[in-house]
Every structure is written in structure tokens, then in C-alpha cells.
Amino acid sequence: xxxxxxxxxxxxxxxxxxxxxxxxxxxxxxxxxxxxxxxxxxxxxxxxxxxxxxxxxxxxxxxxxxxxxxxxxxxxxxxxxxxxxxxxxxxxxxxxxxxxxxxxxxxxxxxxxxxxxxxxxxxxxxxxxxxxxxxxxxxxxxxxxxxxxxxxxxxxxxxxxxxxxxxxxxxxxxxxxxxxxxxxxxxxxxxxxxxxxxxxxxxxxxxxxxxxxxxxxxxxxxxxxxxxxxxxxxxxxxxxxxxxxxxxxxxxxxxxxxxxxxxxxxxxxxxxxxxxxxxxxxxxxxxxxxxxxxxxxxxxxxxxxxxxxxxxxxxxxxxxxxxxxxxxxxxxxxxxxxxxxxxxxxxxxxxxx
Numbered sequence: 001x002x003x004x005x006x007x008x009x010x011x012x013x014x015x016x017x018x019x020x021x022x023x024x025x026x027x028x029x030x031x032x033x034x035x036x037x038x039x040x041x042x043x044x045x046x047x048x049x050x051x052x053x054x055x056x057x058x059x060x061x062x063x064x065x066x067x068x069x070x071x072x073x074x075x076x077x078x079x080x081x082x083x084x085x086x087x088x089x090x091x092x093x094x095x096x097x098x099x100x101x102x103x104x105x106x107x108x109x110x111x112x113x114x115x116x117x118x119x120x121x122x123x124x125x126x127x128x129x130x131x132x133x134x135x136x137x138x139x140x141x142x143x144x145x146x147x148x149x150x151x152x153x154x155x156x157x158x159x160x161x162x163x164x165x166x167x168x169x170x171x172x173x174x175x176x177x178x179x180x181x182x183x184x185x186x187x188x189x190x191x192x193x194x195x196x197x198x199x200x201x202x203x204x205x206x207x208x209x210x211x212x213x214x215x216x217x218x219x220x221x222x223x224x225x226x227x228x229x230x231x232x233x234x235x236x237x238x239x240x241x242x243x244x245x246x247x248x249x250x251x252x253x254x255x256x257x258x259x260x261x262x263x264x265x266x267x268x269x270x271x272x273x274x275x276x277x278x279x280x281x282x283x284x285x286x287x288x289x290x291x292x293x294x295x296x297x298x299x300x301x302x303x304x305x306x307x308x309x310x311x312x313x314x315x316x317x318x319x320x321x322x323x324x325x326x327x328x329x330x331x332x333x334x335x336x337x338x339x340x341x342x343x344x345x346x347x348x349x350x351x352x353x
Contacts, residue, residue: 001348002246002247002248002286002328002348003245003246003247003248003285003286003287003291003346003347003348004245004246004347004348004349004350005243005244005245005246005333005338005341005342005347005348005349005350006243006244006245006246006350006351006352007044007242007243007349007350007351007352008239008241008242008243008244008352009044009047009351009352009353010352010353011239011241011242012044012047012048012223012224012239012242013047013051014237014238014239015222015223015224015226015235015238015239015242016033016048016051016052016053016223017051017052018235018236018237018238019031019202019219019222019223019235019238020051020052020053022202022205022206022235023205023217023219025205026205026208026210027210027212027214027215028205028210028214028215028216028217029054029215029216030054030055030192030193030195030215030216031052031053031054031055031216031217031219032053032054032055032056032057032075032195032216032217032218032219033045033048033049033053033055033056033057033072033219033220033223034057034058034077034198034218034219034220034223035048035056035057035058035063035067035220036058036059036060036063036077036220036339037220037221037224037335037338037339037342038063038342039063039339039342039343040060040062040063040066040067041342041349042066042067042069042070043349043351044349044351045067045070046067046069046070048223049070049071049072053072054072054073055072055073055074055075055093055094056070056072056073056074056075057074057075057076057077057218058074058075058076058077059076059077059078060078061076061080061084061087061088061091061092064076064091064092065091068091073093073094074091074092074093074094075092075093075094075095075096075120075218076088076092076094076095076096077096077218078096079095079096079097079098079099079102079122079130080095080097080102080106081102082101082102082105085102085105085106085108085109086109086112086113088106088109088117089106089109089110089113089115089117090109090113092117093118094117094118094119094120094154095117095118095119095120096119096120096122096130096157097119097120097121097122098121098122098124098130098131098132100141100144100145103119103145103148103151104148106119106150106151107148107149107150107151108150109150110150110151111149111150115150116149116150116151116152117150117151117152118151118152118153118154119145119151119152119153119154120154120155120156120157120193120195121141121142121145121153121155121156121157122156122157122158122159123138123156123157123158123176123179124158124159125158125160125166125172125173125175125176126160126164126166126172127158127159127160127161127162127163127164127165127166128163128164129159129162129163129164130159131158131159134175134176134179138179138183139182139183139186142183142186142187143187146187146189153189153191154191154192154193155191155192155193155194155195155216156176156179156180156183156191156193156194156195157176157193157194157195157196157197157216157218158173158176158195158196158197159197159198160172160197160198160200160201161197161198161200161229161230162198167200167230167231168196168197168200168201168203168204168230169204169209170204170209170210170211173196173197173201173204173210173211173214174211176194176196176211176213176214177194177211177212177213177214180194180213181213192215193215193216194213194214194215194216195214195216195217195218196210196211196214196216196217197217197218198217198218198219198220198221198229199217199219199220199221199222199223199227199228199229200228200229200230201214201217201230202217202219202222202228202229202230202235203228203230203231203233206228206235206236221335222235222238224242224243224335224338225240225242225243225334225335225338226238226239226240226242227240229335240332241332243333243338243341244300244330244331244332244333245287245292245297245330245331245332245333245337245341245347246328246329246330246331247285247286247287247314247328247329247331248285248286248326248327248328248329249283249284249285249323249324249325249326249327249328249329250284250285250286250325251283251284251325252281252282252283252284252318252323252324252325253281253282254279254280254281254282255279255280255282256278256279256280259274268289268310268311274308277317280307280317281317281318281319281320282307282315282316282317282318283315283316283318283323283329284313284314284315284316285313285314285315285316285329286312286313287312287313287314287347288309288310288311288312288313288314289309289310289311290311290312290344290346291340291341291344291346291347292333292337292340292341292344292347293309293336293337293340294306294308294309294314296333296334296336296337296340297331297332297333297334297337298331298332298333299316299329299330299331300329300330300331300332301321301329301330303319303320303321304316304317304318304319304321304329305317305319316329
């Protein structure tokens with residue numbers, strides 16, 4: 001059935017084992033398997049979970065509930081909503097937090113459920129997404145958290161490159177280590193998890209520049225696409241094509257390349273900007289913007305060009321290629337494209353095992 005996303009398990013195993021070895025060789029003894037791009041796909045998450053990751057982490061509570069049979073501690077990556085505190089405590093071992101009001105709700109829910117909920121307190125080191133801003137005082141907040149009987153502070157963490165594009169460096173992550181040392185000295189405690197970010201920190205491992213004291217990373221894109229996310233470089237000994245999109249041709253026609261008549265808005269409310277290239281042999285494929293944006297995919301056949309898409313159709317310039325109706329075109333995809341495809345219920349999943 002098409003369209004489909006083909007998931008290559010041997011290539012994913014290679015990516016996972018390569019990255020876990022890289023982490024171990026750089027003092028990372030805790031590595032979270034980030035599964036948010038899998039959109040709740042239990043089969044792929046279960047495959048990846050067996051290779052040595054210490055935790056399974058996702059931004060969506062619904063996915064973590066789907067993954068309850070996977071024997072790894074569950075981590076909620078997106079800051080919990082106050083309204084879901086009860087469900088978070090019930091289904092998640094650890095959550096990332098920055099807001100005291102939400103932590104209070106988690107504390108109450110944990111007490112009601114006779115549990116102790118573990119949290120990693122997040123610090124914003126300049127990327128300006130989630131976290132307590134590192135230049136503001138935080139010791140009083142930590143003191144309050146330490147007094148909560150239903151909450152256990154097990155670590156601190158940060159996120160970089162996710163919003164502001166701030167690249168992790170030795171000096172930036174050293175600031176997180178300094179915060180860790182100050183907290184431990186003031187409260188005479190040990191923080192077992194110091195989480196130095198996501199796949200954008202891989203370059204620091206490759207160049208042996210990760211500060212001593214960082215002992216955890218949260219890895220997603222580097223596993224599924226074999227690249228670090230600070231500069232977008234391929235990671236040695238990994239695969240970039242563990243996920244491939246396949247779509248079927250439903251029409252092949254030679255038509256003018258420029259629309260006839262007055263041009264107004266397209267189906268998405270935008271005025272198309274189309275170059276007149278004369279007659280063009282074009283193919284329509286049964287996939288569209290409802291499944292993936294065209295800028296997030298690239299045909300494996302370099303002679304093909306994507307020229308546009310509507311909600312349910314993709315248009316290709318076939319050039320001199322002799323494709324026919326019913327032929328299957330294969331595409332590589334980037335990370336946003338993978339998120340979109342895995343989320344679309346109209347895109348089937350096939351597995352190479």
C-alpha cells in the first residue's frame with residue numbers, strides 16, 4: 001500500500017549502537033532514546049529500545065502510554081501541563097520541569113497516588129525556549145522543590161538549537177556543570193543526571209570537547225537520520241536513509257509548465273510563483289501537503305524535480321525519464337518530513353527487518 005514509509009531496522013540498529021558507543025566513550029552513562037518522531041509507533045520504538053538506552057523519552061504523554069510495555073523508564077520531554085499532572089504521575093517516571101506551579105500539581109498528584117515523581121529541572125542557557133534562565137537566582141526555587149515530599153529532584157538539564165539555534169559549546173555547557181556544582185554544594189545532595197542537550201551536542205563528543213560532568217544526552221534525530229543537529233553533518237558510521245518515503249504515480253502527462261488564465265490563490269491561500277519552462281512531462285503522485293511538505297523530501301532519482309504540491313497531490317518534473325502510471329518513486333526525507341509522515345494516518349509503515 002502506498003504512500004508508505006519504509007523503516008530499515010538493521011540501519012537503525014547500526015545508528016543506535018554507533019551513538020551509544022560514542023556516548024560511552026565520552027563519559028555519557030545515561031542516554032535517553034527520544035521517540036517523538038515515531039509518533040507512537042510501538043514496533044520501531046521497541047526495536048530501538050533493546051540496544052542499551054537507559055530511558056525512553058517522548059514529548060507526548062499519549063505516546064509514552066502506548067509504550068508502557070517497553071521495559072525502560074519513561075521520560076516526558078515537553079514540560080507537563082498542569083491539567084495533565086495526574087496522568088503524568090500515573091504513566092511517567094520522570095518529567096522535565098521549570099515551573100513551580102506545575103511541580104506543585106505534580107507533587108499533589110504523587111501524594112494522592114502514593115508515589116514519588118522524579119523531575120529534571122531545566123535551565124535556559126540562552127536558546128530561549130524552556131527552562132529557568134540561568135542568570136536568574138535559582139537556589140530558592142531548588143530549596144522549595146527539595147521540601148516537596150512527592151517530588152524527587154534527580155537532575156538538571158538544558159535544551160539548545162531547538163528555538164534560538166544556539167549551538168552547544170564547551171563553555172555554554174560548562175555553565176550547566178557550574179549550576180550543578182552550586183546546587184550540590186548548597187544542599188549537600190547528589191544530582192545523578194546532568195543532561196547536556198540533544199543531538200546538537202554530538203559534535204562536542206566527536207571533537208572530545210564535552211565538559212566533564214555532563215553525563216546524559218537525549219538523542220532522537222541523530223539515531224533516525226544519522227546526523228548531528230548543530231551543523232547538520234553526517235555522523236561517521238551511521239545511515240541517513242533508515243527511513244524512506246515511497247509514493248505511487250497516478251498520472252503522467254505532458255502539459256504547459258505555466259498555468260493558463262489569471263492566477264489567484266492556490267488551495268493554501270498563497271499566490272503561486274511559477275516559472276514558464278515550456279512543455280513539461282509531469283507526474284502526479286498520490287501524496288500531498290496533508291502528509292508532508294514538499295520542501296522536506298527529495299527524490300532519490302536526481303533527474304526528477306519536485307515542482308509543487310496540493311493537499312493530496314505531488315507534482316514532479318520527469319525531465320527525460322520514462323516513468324509510467326503505477327511506478328513507485330522513492331524519496332529521502334529530513335527530520336520535519338519524518339515527523340509529518342509518521343504523524344499522518346494516511347501513510348502506511350513497512351519494516352525491513
